[in-house]
Amino acid sequence: MEGNSPPLLKVENLSKKYLIKKTLFHKEYFTAVDRVSFDINYGEILGVVGESGSGKSTIGKLVLKLIQKDEGSILFKGKDIYSMNRKEEKIFRKESSVVFQDPRTSLNPRLTVYKIIEEPLIVHGVERKEREERIIKAINDAGLDETFLSRYPSELSGGQRQRVAIARAIVLDPDLIVADEPTSALDVSVQLQIIKLLEKLKKQRNISLMFISHDLNVVGNIADRIVVLYRGKIMEKGNTADIIKNPKHPYTKILFDSLPPDHPSHRKDLKKIPEIEREDIKGGCLFYHRCPVAEDICRKEPDIKKINGREVYCHFV
Ligand SMILES: Nc1ncnc2c1ncn2[C@@H]1O[C@H](COP(=O)(O)OP(=O)(O)OP(=O)(O)O)[C@@H](O)[C@H]1O
Ligand SMILES: [Mg+2]
Known part of the structure; x- marks a missing residue:
């Protein structure tokens, strides 16, 4: 924060x-x-992690104002994105962008890479000469050379396609990128390259990232802070290193327990947590039906507890 x-x-x-x-x-x-x-500070990567259906993409879309909210507020640089005038909204659209999971479907197959990256520049009225310069800089910053500009998406590998999607996302010099599972459709070896690229761009261009993933391992590698979601609710929020060292919410512990055995190293401290299925309690803790440590008190919804910069939705913290 500045x-x-x-x-x-x-x-x-x-x-x-x-x-x-x-x-x-x-x-x-x-x-x-x-x-x-939650907040995202300038130049920060916030990881949003949770299983399928936990609401990750919905939050991403709300933050970018691609869908309407029902309650609450989203302030971008102090301004409510849902009550911006046309001029403010145009600036917001320029300063925020998105990278989706699957570049096969997010890139128009009928356009060359040049045209794909050029589109947002045209929408925002950038002159032809400047467009060309920006496109070349963006593709280079995304780790590809200019020869890629005349190709079509079908002529690229998955990793190269995602680099094109990233070039498009950075070409207007945004302050915020929502990256929704940007590595999930890629081979493991390529995943790491894309993560490194996003980290590099964050530093070079001082971009803030909301990095969405179902994989705590991936998020743990890139994020400064983590939000753990379950059924649309934040179970735990805090600094990545603190959460990895000492996950407090039973669901975060379960997420760690489902990671491969060699990672993270503290895992051996956690007991194997059995899958539990109980009846939901109306008005109770949203995690009650699966929680290995639930007791009677959990029939009542917990408040979010704040301890040393961590927030945990659990009675037992
Ligand atoms: N347009 C919609 N209409 C009705 N329900 C929806 C709609 N979009 C999402 N949902 C539901 O809202 C919940 C959250 O969806 P969302 O796509 O945000 O989850 P997610 O965490 O991104 O999941 P995934 O990891 O599978 O991408 C899911 O139960 C989904 O079925
Ligand atoms: Mg999703």
């Missing part, structure tokens, strides 16, 4: 419900994001 200025992104009590069933008399909603709060 001095006393606000963080780049401030998310407070954000909630999102999806309409899943509608009849003449009845509407049924599913809460995908439940009163979530």
Whole structure:
């Protein structure tokens, strides 16, 4: 954070419900994001981790204003993104961008790499000469040379395609990139290269990243701080090193327990936690049905406890 200025992104009590069933008399909603709060500071990587369906992509889309929120607020550089005028919104669109999981579907197969990277520059009215310079710089910064600019996505490997997606995401010089599972569709060897590239760009261009992944191992490698999500709710939030050393929430412990045996080294301290399935309690802890240490008190929803910069949604902390 720069001095006393606000963080780049401030998310407070954000909630999102999806309409899943509608009849003449009845509407049924599913809460995908439940009163979530977090900040992303300038030049910081925030990791968002959780299993499939935990609401990671929904949060990413809300933060980029690709979908409407139901409750809460999202401030970008101190301004509410949901009440920006057209001019402010245009600047916000320029200063925020996204990298998706699968570059096979996120890149238009009919366009050359040049045209793909050029699109956002045209949308934002950048002159042709400057466009060319920026495209060349972006592709080089993404680790590819100019010969790639005349190719089509089908002529690239998965890793190269993701580099093109990253070049496109950085070409307008954003302050924030939401990277939604940017390495999940790639081979393990290529995953690490893409992570290193994002880290390099973060440093070079002072970009903040919201790095979304279902894999705590991947997030642990790149993020400064981590948010652990379960059923749309933050179970635990804190510095990556602290969480890796001493995960406090039972769900975070389970996530670590499901990592390969050689990582992280402290894993041996954690007992193997059995899979548990209980009935949900209405108004109770959202993790109750799977929690290995739940007791009667957990029939009541816990408050978020704050201890030494860590936040944990659990009665037993
Ligand atoms: N448009 C929609 N309409 C109804 N339900 C939706 C919609 N989009 C997402 N959901 C539901 O909201 C929940 C959260 O979805 P989301 O895509 O945010 O999860 P995720 O954590 O990104 O999962 P994954 O790891 O599989 O990408 C899921 O249960 C999903 O089925
Ligand atoms: Mg997702």
